[in-house]
Amino acid sequence: MTTTPTSDETPSAFTDEQYGAQRAEAAVWAGASVLITDRRGRVLVESVGYRDTRLLPGGAVDKGESPAHAAARELYEELGVTMSVDRGLAVDWVSTAGANASPTLRFPGEVLHVFDGGTWGDEQIAAIRPREGEIEAVEFVEPARLPELMSPDNARRALSALRARINAAGPALLEDGLPIAPTVLDRAGVLRTARARHHLPFHAGPAPEQLSVVQVWGWLLGPDGRVLVLLEPDTGAALLPGGTPELPDRTDPLVTLSREVHEEAAAEFGEPLFLGHLCDPDKPYARLRYAAPLTRLGPPSADPATGRTHIRVLATPEQALELFDWGPPAADQLSAVHQARARLGIPRAARQPLTELPNATELTTS
Structure with missing residues (x-):
């Protein structure tokens, strides 16, 4: 019979089996998403058949898969686009309360990585092929519209990731979509209102x-x-x-x-x-x-x-x-x-x- 070690025991006293059992009890989900903008700074969002709110491209990290590989795989599966993603924008700890998930889902919490998909030009955008049966539409939207189009947690995460990209200080560490060390852009709430628009020559x-x-x-x-x-x-x-x-x-x-x-x-x-x-x-x-x-x-x-x-x-x-x-x-x-x-x-x-x-x-x- 294998006993699970108590929390006051030190890891050095564990057998490999005991230590593995304790860590398994604390397991959480892992996910990856990709933030993509067009040349006007608008954010790519997807409409999917199983939700009434928009999403960034992405999904669950499969067993044995790295978050970066998962992000690239989801881009191919959802948009028909082949590209690698190697720059992180944010890592978000999504709590059970923050996700507002149904109790029947038994959501244990999630570590969600947001990668930078870059700025896409007309040729890349024209090459998008949404996955039939899952992705109903793809559009680029003004950042200030994300809170009205996405669920609150997804909008917070997307805006935090976009601010991190502009700020260029490296990936932001988030908790339920909000940075634990806010920058001046976060504190000011930049991008929560529509940007000044003047398409004048x-x-x-x-x-x-x-x-x-x-x-x-x-x-x-x-x-x-x-x-x-x-x-x-x-x-x-x-x-x-x-x-x-x-x-x-x-x-x-x-x-x-x-x-x-x-x-x-x-x-x-x-x-x-x-x-x-x-x-x-x-x-x-x-x-x-x-x-x-x-x-x-x-x-x-x-x-x-x-x-x-x-x-x-x-x-x-x-x-x-x-x-x-x-x-x-x-x-x-x-x-x-x-x-x-x-x-x-x-x-x-x-x-x-x-x-x-x-x-x-x-x-x-x-």
């Missing part, structure tokens, strides 16, 4: 005189090549410093930019470079874009226009664009930013975790 030249300037924004570059991004404290929405011209600005866009940067971010900048403008073909408006070296951040203060104190972070220009939905024209604007950065003698920033700037800071280039 970007023009490198000056705006035509007949267009009214309705917005002036700045790409303010720190000494390491990252840019200042503001996060709304109540919605998590992201924006670049800048705003709308006012009468005291005397139609001078640089006066508008300086005033708005001071009011929104308590920031100052050096000699700016004009990048270009965006225009709406259906409206006589222009939105101007500048780049400038960020020289100083004062103590954070409330924006007099909104009463809110923005969360200030440094992000690479590429990370900043992931917080917006600017469509294909964003590539032209990004190229102009990097050309200006080079002219300003500022290095290109390596992808790295976003840095929150809560205090007054002097920024100088060496």
Whole structure:
């Protein structure tokens, strides 16, 4: 007769059979899913016949199978896509309470791995072949829609994984979909509201005189090549410093930019470079874009226009664009930013975790 060791016994006192029996009693499920986005940053979700909520591609890890192999297998079985997955975004401990599973399921808890499926272009998307009888539809959706389309636990996990991908700090450790060490993106709730959407063409030249300037924004570059991004404290929405011209600005866009940067971010900048403008073909408006070296951040203060104190972070220009939905024209604007950065003698920033700037800071280039 084999006896199961008690919890106060040390493992060194166990036989292999006893130790194996104890670990088997603590066994949990294992699962794997894959987070895939399109070039606009929308997330791929599946509609399946056996659930009324959407899912990321994925499923159970089979006996003797690794989570990465399971993720690749599920992509092939569900979408007809052959690819390896070798980058983790999150590992989630899913408790019995967090899963809200039926008692008849006898759910013991699960360790669920979320892998990065990358950003898919039109050719990859066109190659999707949903599995008949299981996958009823596949669509790419705005991240902010995930809570309405997915179950609460799946939505939390997907958004946490997406924030971890943007933040570039390595895989996030989650408990019931929430990070145990939240980043600034998690604390601000970034992506829980719809991203700013402006699919407007970007023009490198000056705006035509007949267009009214309705917005002036700045790409303010720190000494390491990252840019200042503001996060709304109540919605998590992201924006670049800048705003709308006012009468005291005397139609001078640089006066508008300086005033708005001071009011929104308590920031100052050096000699700016004009990048270009965006225009709406259906409206006589222009939105101007500048780049400038960020020289100083004062103590954070409330924006007099909104009463809110923005969360200030440094992000690479590429990370900043992931917080917006600017469509294909964003590539032209990004190229102009990097050309200006080079002219300003500022290095290109390596992808790295976003840095929150809560205090007054002097920024100088060496």
